[in-house]
Amino acid sequence: MDISILLRQHVGGPCKPIVSEGEEVKRGQLIAVPEGLGANIHSSVSGKVKKIVEDRILIQPDGEQSPDYIKIDEHDNLLESIKAAGITGAGGAGFPTHIKLDADLKDGCVIANCVECETALHHNIRLLEEDPQLVIKGIQYAMEVTKAPRAYIAIKEKNTQAIDALEKHLLDNIGIKKLKDIYPMGEERAIIHAIFDQWLEPTQLPLEADCVVLNTETLANITMAIEDRKPVIDKDITIIGQLNGGKEPHILFQVPIGTPIKELIERCGGIHGEYGEIIIGGPYTGKAEDLDTAVVTKMSGGAIVTIPFPKYEGPVGLLACACAADEARLRDVAGKMGAQVTGVVECKNIVDVRGAKKCKTPGDCPGQAEKVIELKRSGAERIIISNCSDCSNTVMCCAPKMGIPVYHHTDHVFRTLDYTLTRRLPMD
Numbered sequence: 001m002d003i004s005i006l007l008r009q010h011v012g013g014p015c016k017p018i019v020s021e022g023e024e025v026k027r028g029q030l031i032a033v034p035e036g037l038g039a040n041i042h043s044s045v046s047g048k049v050k051k052i053v054e055d056r057i058l059i060q061p062d063g064e065q066s067p068d069y070i071k072i073d074e075h076d077n078l079l080e081s082i083k084a085a086g087i088t089g090a091g092g093a094g095f096p097t098h099i100k101l102d103a104d105l106k107d108g109c110v111i112a113n114c115v116e117c118e119t120a121l122h123h124n125i126r127l128l129e130e131d132p133q134l135v136i137k138g139i140q141y142a143m144e145v146t147k148a149p150r151a152y153i154a155i156k157e158k159n160t161q162a163i164d165a166l167e168k169h170l171l172d173n174i175g176i177k178k179l180k181d182i183y184p185m186g187e188e189r190a191i192i193h194a195i196f197d198q199w200l201e202p203t204q205l206p207l208e209a210d211c212v213v214l215n216t217e218t219l220a221n222i223t224m225a226i227e228d229r230k231p232v233i234d235k236d237i238t239i240i241g242q243l244n245g246g247k248e249p250h251i252l253f254q255v256p257i258g259t260p261i262k263e264l265i266e267r268c269g270g271i272h273g274e275y276g277e278i279i280i281g282g283p284y285t286g287k288a289e290d291l292d293t294a295v296v297t298k299m300s301g302g303a304i305v306t307i308p309f310p311k312y313e314g315p316v317g318l319l320a321c322a323c324a325a326d327e328a329r330l331r332d333v334a335g336k337m338g339a340q341v342t343g344v345v346e347c348k349n350i351v352d353v354r355g356a357k358k359c360k361t362p363g364d365c366p367g368q369a370e371k372v373i374e375l376k377r378s379g380a381e382r383i384i385i386s387n388c389s390d391c392s393n394t395v396m397c398c399a400p401k402m403g404i405p406v407y408h409h410t411d412h413v414f415r416t417l418d419y420t421l422t423r424r425l426p427m428d
């Protein structure tokens with residue numbers, strides 16, 4: 001099957017191809033460069049460039065593939081190696097790492113985001129369990145680049161095996177911050193709040209709190225770029241859901257970028273029976289994609305095959321969150337259920353920042369009763385929500401009393417996986 005390398009795998013515009021159709025390329029070869037904000041893109045396979053279209057480069061792989069690759073040039077400056085390797089945030093945001101790390105943090109810190117906030121994804125925690133030093137070295141390189149004297153690893157307290165593995169290799173200037181298993185504990189400002197007990201404004205970046213936040217796999221990529229001169233050509237990914245052989249996660253390390261998701265699902269047993277949708281990413285923030293066109297990118301967290309949606313053809317209201325499904329995704333879910341949308345509201349914690357929806361205090365509920373009443377007044381007999389754990393808990397304290405059943409947009413995913421639905425928070 002052809003490899004399909006997207007030209008936009010990061011924040012910013014698409015990269016410009018620097019190869020031509022018919023050209024032979026080697027694994028690791030630079031094939032596209034950014035024209036503004038962005039990051040280099042390299043071929044993940046050796047083969048022939050079959051076609052270049054607006055958004056991607058299609059490569060026909062050679063029959064035999066070697067794990068070897070063309071190394072990035074040697075640089076004295078670590079930041080230049082990170083830039084040359086085309087590293088971007090691997091947790092889904094895709095911000096170019098060389099830009100994030102171009103900072104002076106002599107009074108600040110590096111934060112490793114090892115939270116793996118999306119419950120169905122498992123590859124980051126498995127990496128920490130199996131190779132904690134790959135990530136710890138990435139933290140040390142990030143500290144060296146930014147001159148940060150201190151670092152924290154933010155991780156859910158439930159991941160005891162990963163914490164044990166990390167603790168065996170930790171240095172004095174790297175601390176572990178254990179976090180609760182609630183959504184969205186891995187949001188950058190939620191992590192900073194958990195560590196420093198201080199909320200950044202939605203307009204503020206972590207840099208304004210004198211820190212940078214880097215995802216687990218991004219840190220591993222930094223280590224590989226500096227020590228092995230490896231460009232970002234492979235991706236760790238979780239494949240999970242309604243698959244032949246069961247619902248346990250399949251964790252695939254270092255899959256060539258551009259590999260069709262369909263091929264990975266087949267490798268993991270194939271789809272079992274009828275399915276609802278293929279979600280690329282996690283249950284909260286992922287989007288449904290077409291099985292025939294979805295491919296692995298530098299930002300792909302996972303692929304989830306869900307059970308079919310429940311059918312409900314009545315009137316529904318939608319309540320959107322800034323840190324999970326937006327209105328478009330909620331409408332997608334409502335449409336797949338067959339429901340008629342009577343009204344759409346947003347959590348009142350949402351503010352508009354330069355055209356993007358941001359939450360004032362991610363994971364800290366501002367109250368939801370008036371939003372539920374608004375949806376009921378619009379004619380909704382049920383509501384579909386995408387709220388965080390705390391706000392879902394609040395919705396569950398009022399909506400049932402108003403006779404409004406609640407469906408969370410992650411329900412069909414969590415039912416697929418036999419996980420606890422996002423409803424009331426357990427009291428402990």
Ligand code: SF4
Nearest residue numbers: 321322347359363388
């Ligand atoms: S407070 Fe509102 S916007 Fe913020 S995470 Fe919770 S539901 Fe989303």
